[in-house]
Amino acid sequence: MSTSLLKKAYDSSLFKKEGTDLVNQISQYLSDTTFGKSEKVITWTTPEDEYHFWKEYISDTHTTSDFFKTVIARSIHTHHPKYIGHQVAPTVPVSALATLLSAQLNNGMAVYEMGAASTALERLIIEQFAKVIGFENGDGFLTSGGTLANLTALLAARRVMAKDDVWNEGHSSKLAIMVSEEAHYCVDRAARIMGLGSDGIIKVPVDDTYKMRTELLDSYYDSVVEKGYEVIAIVGSAPSTSTGVYDDLEEIYAFAKAKKVWFHIDAAHGGAAIFSPKYKHLLNGADKADSIIIDGHKMMGTSALATAVVFKESTASYATFEQKAQYLWEKNEDADWFNLAKRTFECTKSMMSLRFYAIINAYGVQFFDDFVTTLYDAGKEFGDLVKQQEDFEIALDPVSNIVCFRYKTSTGDINLVNQSIRKALLEDGEFYIVGTSLRGEFYLRTTFMNPFTTRTHSLRLLNLIREVAKALISVS
Ligand SMILES: Cc1ncc(COP(=O)(O)O)c(C=O)c1O
Secondary structure, three states, X not given: OOOHHHHHHOOHHHHHHHHHHHHHHHHHHHHHHOOOOOOOOOOOOOHHHHHHHHHHHHOXXXXXXXXXXXXXXXXXXXXXXXXXXXXXXXXXXXXXXXHHHHHHHOOOOOOHHHOHHHHHHHHHHHHHHHHHHOOOOOEEEEEOOHHHHHHHHHHHHHHHHOOOOHHHHOOOXXXXXXXXXXXXXXXXXXXXXXXXXXXXXXXXXXXOOOOEOHHHHHHHHHHHHHOOEEEEEEEEEOOOOOOOOOOOHHHHHHHHXXXXXXXXXXXXXXXXXHHOOOOHHHHOOHHHOOEEEEEHHHHOOOOOOOEEEEEOOHHHHHOOOOOOOOOOOOOOOOOOXXXXXXXXXXXXXXXXXXXXXXXXXXXXXXXXXXHHHHHHHHHHHHHHHHHOOOOEEEOOOOOOOXXXXXXXXXXXXXXXXXXXXXXXXHHHOOOEOEEEEEOOEEEEXXXXXXXXXXHHHHHHHHHHHHHHHHHHHXXX
């Protein structure tokens, strides 16, 4: 017999009341942040202070409304136009609503009957990606984030390319992958998870513009093969995370074809540019890749996590895993597209396709073009603005919405001064920007993620950095 507590927990009118209150709170959050009404992007607390705050908070009882309100107040506000930090999209509200629906329906997605609508929509979104990329026989699935997506694609590469059947018999040969030294760390991590070790990850240097030096590929390949390695894949970054620079995908393809290695593209950040007539040229050559991954929660406005793994050949999308799970499906050999756990790392996963389709349903795929094009334009405009300032220097001309720059100073160590600026900005909370190290030098790093960030915000950021720098220098 169900208890009164259970009845209360599942009460639909309580849900309506608390849900309406939450929607009102989120609506207020959106109106406070989106056009910059609220003063701060982040209210900084140290990790210890935050832990103690919540420890005390949970020792008392609070309404659901108060709990949600407190979480909003104590979280970073990605919808604020002064949020120009890490590559996480300010979720399009309709995508957040789809995520709420997914969370409440909790369809498990491992097999068709555990998510009929979302499974069919997942196939449709992958078909949409395959079409714009230019894969005639493309196929794939959605998975939980770019990190897992890269690992999944590289496991497929190993399954298809390696002479050994590593999946069933373990390693006997030495395998390697090639990647730019500027690639996201998750590619290195994927290779290590696959047992390639540090010697199996061949990091190719970048040129002055931070692109992989493709003229070095042959010599790097020869020397690794001489050491007894079998190169299974090369990974292009589209773009790499620190600088936002796209590798030359056509050149990488030419190498991959000549050496018969798998060509994978990590387009977690910039794959969405394929929807932008203005910027899709950055992805020239993507149609020749064997696999490509694109994050929805970066440059497509979906809530996290939602990543597409798209393969040029449908059969390859089934290559990664081969396991029997009698309780889920009877025969592993069947390439049944609708039993998604055969192809994804996850067994249970969320109904990610809803996050994309809620946007497409409401605004069409045109939304993705508007989003990416606006943000890439903003990055370039900010780059031009920085170059006009005598007391700032830019690390490189931006090609996307990622801009690395720093305050110039003749007083003190330029790296330490800029590190202190970044820390002071974080603690101040008016803006959120991050930092990165390029060739051993520290730079401030902005990623324009909010389509409502304007030149006025950018000018204010530069002035704030000046004020902070002067204050720092005067006390040192
Ligand atoms: C190029 C690139 N690849 C992969 C990732 C990891 O993606 P996720 O955070 O979705 O796991 C990132 C994250 O910033 C990235 O920039």
